[in-house]
Amino acid sequence: MIEQIDVSQVNWARATFALTAMYHWIFVPLTLGLSFLCAFFESIYVRTGNEEWKRLTKFWMTLFGINFAIGVATGIILEFEFGTNWSNYSWMVGDIFGAPLAIEGIFAFFLEATFFAVMFFGWDRVTKKFHLFSTWMVAVGSNLSALWILVANGWMQNPVGMKFNVDMARFEMQDLWAVISSPVAIGHFTHATSSGFLLASLFVVAISSWYLIRKEHILFAKRSIAVAAVFGLFSSLFVAFSGDEHAYVTASTQPMKLAAMEALWEGETGAGLVVAGVPNPMKELDNDEEAFIFDIQVPGVLSVLATRSMDGFVPGIKDLAYGNSEQNIVGVDEKITRGQAAISSLAAYKAAKKAGDEPGAATALTEFDKNRDFLGYGYLQSVDQAVPPVSLVFYAFRVMVGLGTFFIVLFLAYLYFAYKNKLESMWGLHVAGIVSVFLGYIAQQAGWIVSEVGRQPWAIQDMLPVTVARSNLDTGTVVVTFFMFLLLFTALLIAELKIMAKQISLGPKGGDV
């Protein structure tokens, strides 16, 4: 990945944003999933009245609290970066992002904050049922917080429900429901949150496995595994289902991303899904090198995934770059021409407005409207700039899917041996369980690489490339902040790991938060 970062300001700004987002996403998925697991554990306590379940709930709640406290507000740094490094983008999307983020602030945050205190401080002060209700509300509130930011991200990948205001240079919300109910936004939300449930299940299984290896807190660990493995299995299956749906939507909204995910250079009917392969690093848009050094494909599966038909046509990178008249695909080359026309019309509109020439402005606006959907392409210098880094996206996708499949098998194994009451003796399984929590984090990050690197060069799909989204800053400032964040987040991560490790070593008798 280092080879892809050059010293230009925009790439350092991208690296800083990627660094911040990836660190932020270390904390977020665990919060999303562990909040629900705490609610499940407490529900069992309330139903059975067994104090051991209360002790168990309190232990996991303490780890939830540690992760929440360390992770809280790390996302705000992303907003700092919008205002400083990405000011053009920030200005242009302000109207779109304002509504979802305001809803997040008012609704989800306050829901979370109100019930948080009851969850941690209210054990002996409110009724069991009200405490349980509060725990569920924290879980719902945490996940609702994720909804709004993922809706915003979904809009960037598929800008719907908006109109570009040429006077203010802003995308303005026309239809909030279209933004919220966009299939891309829904796909992002369901896939990201369920992957958080999966990760939290791995987390609980891993720590419980550690106890079983050490022959400590055995009943506690077995009970935790039983609940987490069920939740993890259902979450894993849902992650696979939502991922499939998400890929289907991507095929129509971001076909270049899907083509990069599969390193599919030439479009095919009955296209095969590459189960494993090594993309040829020499392969480029303008040469005829083989796409793969080695690959294993399952025929027809990519067509099913993208079109829901074995014979469906899946466009390749070349089809999308140069167009394919048989399949009615407009190429990037033509889109660049139309994008440049949109920019010229915008410039003419601006000049006419400044000169007080209203008829001239109206004519320019009419011309702009004809090509407005291609605006972003006008900033590209050549066709190859519309192609994301293929190998990185290809490998990240396989890491994500491969690990996701492995987790299904892992949870099934845990449930099988729990059912057979043989968990205590399964040393190898426990080692795999402990390692898997780290693999879970790798799968999470790989998923975001597919999503975000796969949509390059766009900050807003087809509308605004990252090079125009940036601020006019000097590179040195951005480089300094990159390393400052690296230090800050690494310090936070070390703090979290140390506090977590201490609490885990104390075990369920370690006391409350």
Add this chain to the structure above:
Amino acid sequence: MFRNVFSMYYDGFRSMVVGRTLWKLIFIKLFIMFAILKTFFFPNFLATNFSTDAERADHVLQNLTQVQDRADVNKP
């Protein structure tokens, strides 16, 4: 009612164990973020350099319409 709510928070904060460390970390983090990073390294570019929305819009439009050679940075 208010007394109960107050005492829940008061006793809750007083009896924290790990929570004390966590709150210290949260305050240090927020101080670094808002008092140092935001103040000295992350000024809002448009808010700092322009005083009205019209000026900000004009600046962004200028960037959108003045297509420069971005070949050095445009490659994903």
